[in-house]
Amino acid sequence: xxxxxxxxxxxxxxxxxxxxxxxxxxxxxxxxxxxxxxxxxxxxxxxxxxxxxxxxxxxxxxxxxxxxxxxxxxxxxxxxxxxxxxxxxxxxxxxxxxxxxxxxxxxxxxxxxxxxxxxxxxxxxxxxxxxxxxxxxxxxxxxxxxxxxxxxxxxxxxxxxxxxxxxxxxxxxxxxxxxxxxxxxxxxxxxxxxxxxxxxxxxxxxxxxxxxxxxxxxxxxxxxxxxxxxxxxxxxxxxxxxxxxxxxxxxxxxxxxxxxxxxxxxxxxxxxxxxxxxxxxxxxxxxxxxxxxxxxxxxxxxxxxxxxxxxxxxxxxxxxxxxxxxxxxxxxxxxxxxxxxxxxxxxxxxxxxxxxxxxxxxxxxxxxxxxxxxxxxxxxxxxxxxxxxxxxxxxxxxxxxxxxxxxxxxxxxxxxxxxxxxxxxxxxxxxxxxxxxxxxxxxxxxxxxxxxxxxxxxxxxxxxxxxxxxxxxxxx
Amino acid sequence: xxxxxxxxxxxxxxxxxxxxxxxxxxxxxxxxxxxxxxxxxxxxxxxxxxxxxxxxxxxxxxxxxxxxxxxxxxxxxxxxxxxxxxxxxxxxxxxxxxxxxxxxxxxxxxxxxxxxxxxxxxxxxxxxxxxxxxxxxxxxxxxxxxxxxxxxxxxxxxxxxxxxxxxxxxxxxxxxxx
Numbered sequence: 001x002x003x004x005x006x007x008x009x010x011x012x013x014x015x016x017x018x019x020x021x022x023x024x025x026x027x028x029x030x031x032x033x034x035x036x037x038x039x040x041x042x043x044x045x046x047x048x049x050x051x052x053x054x055x056x057x058x059x060x061x062x063x064x065x066x067x068x069x070x071x072x073x074x075x076x077x078x079x080x081x082x083x084x085x086x087x088x089x090x091x092x093x094x095x096x097x098x099x100x101x102x103x104x105x106x107x108x109x110x111x112x113x114x115x116x117x118x119x120x121x122x123x124x125x126x127x128x129x130x131x132x133x134x135x136x137x138x139x140x141x142x143x144x145x146x147x148x149x150x151x152x153x154x155x156x157x158x159x160x161x162x163x164x165x166x167x168x169x170x171x172x173x174x175x176x177x178x179x180x181x182x183x184x185x186x187x188x189x190x191x192x193x194x195x196x197x198x199x200x201x202x203x204x205x206x207x208x209x210x211x212x213x214x215x216x217x218x219x220x221x222x223x224x225x226x227x228x229x230x231x232x233x234x235x236x237x238x239x240x241x242x243x244x245x246x247x248x249x250x251x252x253x254x255x256x257x258x259x260x261x262x263x264x265x266x267x268x269x270x271x272x273x274x275x276x277x278x279x280x281x282x283x284x285x286x287x288x289x290x291x292x293x294x295x296x297x298x299x300x301x302x303x304x305x306x307x308x309x310x311x312x313x314x315x316x317x318x319x320x321x322x323x324x325x326x327x328x329x330x331x332x333x334x335x336x337x338x339x340x341x342x343x344x345x346x347x348x349x350x351x352x353x354x355x356x357x358x359x360x361x362x363x364x365x366x367x368x369x370x371x372x373x374x375x376x377x378x379x380x381x382x383x384x385x386x387x388x389x390x391x392x393x394x395x396x397x398x399x400x401x402x403x404x405x406x407x408x409x410x411x412x413x414x415x416x417x418x419x420x421x422x423x424x425x426x427x428x429x430x431x432x433x434x435x436x437x438x439x440x441x442x443x444x445x446x447x448x449x450x451x452x453x454x455x456x457x458x459x460x461x462x463x464x465x466x467x468x469x470x471x472x473x474x475x476x
Numbered sequence: 477x478x479x480x481x482x483x484x485x486x487x488x489x490x491x492x493x494x495x496x497x498x499x500x501x502x503x504x505x506x507x508x509x510x511x512x513x514x515x516x517x518x519x520x521x522x523x524x525x526x527x528x529x530x531x532x533x534x535x536x537x538x539x540x541x542x543x544x545x546x547x548x549x550x551x552x553x554x555x556x557x558x559x560x561x562x563x564x565x566x567x568x569x570x571x572x573x574x575x576x577x578x579x580x581x582x583x584x585x586x587x588x589x590x591x592x593x594x595x596x597x598x599x600x601x602x603x604x605x606x607x608x609x610x611x612x613x614x615x616x617x618x619x620x621x622x623x624x625x626x627x628x629x630x631x632x633x634x635x636x637x638x639x640x641x642x643x644x645x646x647x648x649x650x651x652x653x654x
Contacts, residue, residue, distance in 0.1 A: 029618060030617055031614075031617035031618055034616065034617055155554055157558075157561075161561070161562060162562055163554070163558035163559075163561065163562070164558075166554050166555045166558065166559075166577070166580050167555075167573055167576040167577075171580075172576070172579050172580070172583075175579075175580055175583045175584070176579075176583050178587070179583045179584075179586055179587040179590075182587065182590065182591065183586070183587065183590040186590060186591070186594040187590075189594075190594065190597065194519065194616075197616055198617075200616075201613040201615075201616040201617070202613075202616065212606070212654070213604075213606075215654075216598070216601075216603035216604040216605065217602075217603055217604055217605030217606055217607075217609070217654040218601075218603075218654075219517050219609060219611050219615070219654065220517050220518050220519055220615055220616070221515055221516070221517050222515070222516050222522075222527070222529065222532050223532045223534075223601070224601050225518075225521040225522075226521075226531075226532040226534050227534050227536050227596070227597045227600045227601055228521070228597060228601075229521050230534045230536045230537060231536050231540075231593050231594065231596065231597045234536065234540050234589070234590075234593045235590065235593065238586055238589055238590055238593075239590070241582075241586065242583075242586045242590075245579075245582060245583065245586075249579065450519055450520055453519070453520060453618070454520050454521065457520065
């Protein structure tokens with residue numbers, strides 16, 4: 001019987017100690033886990049509110065203020081100019097869409113493959129997807145300049161009876177990002193419903209009213225679970241190709257042009273690998289922050305989770321390096337002058353230091369550190385490595401967008417790019433992401449308690465020969 | 477037994493362990509309570525096999541497939557229909573190119589599938605539901621409840637059986653505003 005499996009017959013003290021390090025073999029009663037998650041949500045000290053206030057101030061001034069200034073004064077306050085018409089706005093757009101791949105990868109792909117270590121942090125990753133997309137989706141609007149013309153992209157006829165051009169990459173972006181944003185938000189919400197009901201049953205006051213509304217009347221009947229788990233499976237399978245399509249389409253914003261350095265057939269998978277690489281690194285960063293800043297989270301988020309994420313980060317560092325070398329090799333060996341000019345500018349030009357920092361951050365540091373289990377199991381080290389990788393991946397987007405555009409096909413298309421108001425807006429959108437996350441951490445149960453308990457029920461020790469080995473069964 | 481108990485008052489038995497709940501379901505059947513008069517409420521998605529219950533039917537996948545078809549048709553209409561409403565021929569380019577059309581139709585199909593699956597869950601579960609319903613707040617804290625309807629002469633038998641099988645509480649089911 002499945003549920004009997006949770007009563008672990010651990011007799012060997014050493015083995016027991018090792019297994020207890022794993023969340024799945026260290027069960028607590030559901031009531032206790034619920035109380036821990038509720039306490040984590042309800043604890044907000046002065047330090048937390050100070051951080052929130054600073055972030056809100058940065059959003060108000062750097063994002064809304066600087067963007068508003070740019071709308072009023074005009075795009076001239078930004079550094080973009082001929083030939084670099086795509087600057088940090090587009091780099092940031094690609095970066096945030098990349099970060100948003102974390103949730104889908106961690107939640108959907110690991111769910112489909114039944115990777116058990118995912119259980120406590122799927123929601124933390126899904127929230128990154130939603131908020132990363134929210135931060136990223138502002139950039140096409142910011143980049144438009146005359147943002148009030150946005151409605152021309154909405155699939156509806158304008159005042160002249162014209163529909164948007166669905167054959168344009170700009171429209172592909174709109175459709176793909178809308179699909180991904182809606183899909184990932186629904187995918188965040190569905191597994192959240194039972195936890196919202198738990199929060200409803202364990203809270204009072206405004207929280208009760210909020211959770212009561214959001215839980216939609218969930219009780220947990222067999223029928224409700226059947227519909228919910230079926231839908232979660234559908235979402236897990238469906239959101240994966242959507243995730244692939246979104247970043248492929250983002251890469252095609254570049255690749256379908258004839259610009260040297262962009263016109264590449266492997267840009268799709270290269271962008272996806274980079275997105276998952278930066279996204280999974282960012283999950284490790286977020287988990288570290290959650291662990292040190294929220295009470296009781298050290299029970300749910302453990303060294304084993306950083307270890308698992310570290311392995312994924314290392315694998316995606318290999319994949320990213322493979323694609324980058326592949327792209328570089330073909331263009332270098334091809335010998336086309338325009339491509340060589342771009343490559344020389346990137347690797348030997350005034351901004352070449354960025355290229356070397358990128359390689360150090362994305363290849364050298366992960367490869368030198370993440371092979372070590374001790375490093376992977378040390379949360380602060382994973383945080384530092386995550387920061388380094390995300391700096392490297394941000395630089396990668398800067399190298400791909402404004403630096404590549406600085407060397408066009410002909411010398412009259414050469415120029416330099418110096419960001420201006422873009423820097424403030426970039427700080428503002430990072431603050432927006434952090435602010436949304438900080439606020440959500442006190443309202444949304446960050447730990448999917450029912451999924452954690454389900455995992456704990458499913459894990460047991462099985463006696464094989466003279467020893468007992470950990471095993472897992474499917475409760476659903 | 478041919479007489480239905482579904483219109484009678486509901487009773488709720490609360491268990492700590494799913495094993496005991498599963499045994500209780502068998503016992504309630506032996507007493508003569510129909511499957512349709514039983515409902516298990518839990519904080520975990522136990523499969524019908526674990527509970528020893530018939531599998532619940534769900535139309536969520538069908539609704540999702542319908543949504544995918546709607547999405548596909550919408551995508552096709554956007555991509556192949558709207559250019560015909562106001563044809564703007566650009567030299568050498570197809571008015572109705574297929575590769576970009578596949579992109580739009582793919583995204584629209586996926587969006588249709590996801591949105592309809594989501595709405596399917598809401599509709600099939602009757603959400604949102606904020607009125608009174610048989611429930612116990614301890615269910616969210618790990619207890620497993622069996623809500624059953626029985627005829628008056630079965631009540632004492634059922635209560636005794638539930639207690640014998642380890643029910644922490646057996647009583648008339650309270651309805652709670654959800």
